[in-house]
Amino acid sequence: MSKWFIGLMVCFFLSSYVVAQPEVRVGVLKFGTVNWEIDVIKHHQLDKKFQFDLTVMALASKNASAVALQSKAVDIILSDWLWVNRQRFEQRMYTMYPTSMATGGLYVSANSAVKSLADLKGKKVGIAGGAVDKSWLLLQAYSQKKYGLDLKKQAEPTFAVPPLLNRLMLRGDLDAAINFWHYGARLKAAGYETLVTVPQMLAELGIETKIPLLGWVFDQTWANEHPEAITRFLQASLEAKQILLSSDKEWQRIRPLIKAENEDVFTLLKKDYRAGLLREFGDKEIAASQQVFEILAEQGGSTLVGKATALSEGTFWRNNTLDKTSRAKSIQ
Numbered sequence: 001m002s003k004w005f006i007g008l009m010v011c012f013f014l015s016s017y018v019v020a021q022p023e024v025r026v027g028v029l030k031f032g033t034v035n036w037e038i039d040v041i042k043h044h045q046l047d048k049k050f051q052f053d054l055t056v057m058a059l060a061s062k063n064a065s066a067v068a069l070q071s072k073a074v075d076i077i078l079s080d081w082l083w084v085n086r087q088r089f090e091q092r093m094y095t096m097y098p099t100s101m102a103t104g105g106l107y108v109s110a111n112s113a114v115k116s117l118a119d120l121k122g123k124k125v126g127i128a129g130g131a132v133d134k135s136w137l138l139l140q141a142y143s144q145k146k147y148g149l150d151l152k153k154q155a156e157p158t159f160a161v162p163p164l165l166n167r168l169m170l171r172g173d174l175d176a177a178i179n180f181w182h183y184g185a186r187l188k189a190a191g192y193e194t195l196v197t198v199p200q201m202l203a204e205l206g207i208e209t210k211i212p213l214l215g216w217v218f219d220q221t222w223a224n225e226h227p228e229a230i231t232r233f234l235q236a237s238l239e240a241k242q243i244l245l246s247s248d249k250e251w252q253r254i255r256p257l258i259k260a261e262n263e264d265v266f267t268l269l270k271k272d273y274r275a276g277l278l279r280e281f282g283d284k285e286i287a288a289s290q291q292v293f294e295i296l297a298e299q300g301g302s303t304l305v306g307k308a309t310a311l312s313e314g315t316f317w318r319n320n321t322l323d324k325t326s327r328a329k330s331i332q
Contacts, residue, residue: 021051021052021053022052022053022226022228022229022232023052023053023054023055023229024047024052024053024054024055024075024076024229024230024232024233025055025056025057025073025074025075025076026038026054026055026056026057026074026075026076026077026233027056027057027059027064027065027068027069027073027074027076027077028056028057028058028059028065028077028078029058029059029060029061029062029065029078030058030059030060032078033182033273034078035257036244036254036257036258036273037237037240037241037244038054038056038240039254039257040240040243040244040250040254041054041236041237041240042054042056043253044239044240044243046236046239046240047233047236049236049239050232050233050235050236050239051232052228052229052232052233052236054233054236057073057074059077062079065077065078065079066079066083069094069217069218069219070092072219075218075219075222075226075229076216076217076218076230076233077216077217077218078099078214078215078216078217079096079214079215079217080134080213080214080215081096081098081212081213081215081289081315081316082134082293082296082304082305083217084096084217084315085293085305085308085311085312085315086304086305086306086307086308088308088312088314088315089306089307089308089309089312090306090307093219093220093221093314094217094218094219094220095217095218095219095220095223095314095315095316095317096215096216096217096218096315096316096317097215097216097218097234097316097317097319097322098212098213098214098215098278098281098285098316099212099214099215099216099237099241099277099278100212100213100214100215100276100277100278101210101211101212101213101276101277101278102134102135102198102199102202102210102211102212102213102292103181103197103198103199103213103272103275103276104135104178104179104180104181104184104197104198105135105178105184105194105195105196105197105198105200105201106125106139106176106177106178106194106195106196107169107176107177107178107179107184107187107188107192107193107194107195108175108176108192108193108195109169109172109191109192109193110191110192110193112175112176112193114175114176114195115195116147116195117139117142117143117146117147117149117151117195117196118147118149120143120149120151120154120155120175120176121149121154121155122154122155122156123155123156123175123176124155124156124158124173124174124175124176125151125155125156125157125158125174125175125176125177125178126158126159126160126165126168126169126174126176126177126178126179127157127158127159127160127165127177127178128159128160128161128162128165128177128178128179128180128183129178129180130159131157131159131303132300132303132304133178134213134296135178135198136157136178137295137296137299137300137304138198138201138202138205138292138295138296138299139151139178139196139201140152140299141201141205141295141298141299142196142200142201142204142205145204145205146204158174162179162180162183163183165177165179165183166179166183166186166187169187169192170190176195181272181276182269182272182273184272185265185268185269185271185272186261186265186268188268189261189262189264189265189267189268202292205291205295206291207288207291207292208288209284209285209287209288210278210279210285211285211288211289211292212278212281212285212289212316215316216233216234216237218230218317220314220317223317230319231319231322234319234322235322238322241277244273244274245274245277248270251266251270281316286311286316289311289315289316290310290311293305293308293310293311297309
């Protein structure tokens with residue numbers, strides 16, 4: 001028997017033991033901040049480290065992300081747990097691994113005559129995200145409890161897309177605004193101040209626990225059928241966050257992706273991103289999320305929560321490999 005033939009047979013038997021790496025298809029908004037994390041995973045080859053093949057699909061909008069997941073064009077998207085909960089009551093059994101907290105607040109100019117929410121009567125309040133924006137709903141509940149103020153009726157809500165909302169604020173066309181966190185960072189860099197933060201609103205409403213807002217969303221059946229794929233992806237995601245949390249050098253590397261207008265914006269984006277990472281998640285956070293659901297359901301009604309009447313038990317995905325102890329060690 002020739003050496004060539006023996007070598008060929010050895011290669012054949014060895015190859016029979018090679019298991020193909022699972023593919024994970026992730027849909028992300030084309031210009032979303034989640035691309036910072038995806039870039040870190042790719043640059044540091046964390047997909048190779050955790051032995052999965054990462055495929056990224058750029059999507060144009062939040063609705064496009066939902067459609068991509070529902071049509072199985074992607075396996076994972078970034079979304080909020082209220083959307084997941086609503087889907088579960090429609091028998092679409094998605095679940096979420098939470099990654100970031102509810103942050104931000106209501107911004108006013110440094111020389112504004114608005115010193116408290118009571119001063120918002122008759123004033124224009126800008127809101128990004130529409131009439132059922134979560135921060136706007138929490139602000140309504142907060143203002144009702146603390147000041148007896150009905151902002152929908154006693155203020156003048158103005159809805160606009162985030163970039164336009166910031167421009168209106170900078171021009172002085174709005175008296176106050178709630179915007180997504182990275183636009184809020186830009187307002188702060190321009191000298192605007194936070195009149196009340198989301199954590200302050202939650203505390204006044206009896207919720208002291210830091211609750212999640214966004215996370216990686218996927219089909220529960222897919223996760224059960226591909227446990228290694230989802231676990232490996234989330235391990236890579238956590239390590240990427242740790243790099244962004246601890247390395248200023250990494251932020252300099254991804255700076256072109258961030259598109260910060262100046263050094264102040266860049267510094268605040270880095271600071272606020274780090275502050276918004278969810279350090280731990282367990283039963284306490286789930287109980288607090290149930291409280292928040294009840295508040296938001298009362299304020300937003302079925303337009304926000306659909307047929308959901310409570311927080312579904314499976315809305316948040318639990319995994320022994322990725323429990324809150326390992327999360328706390330990964331996100332220090």
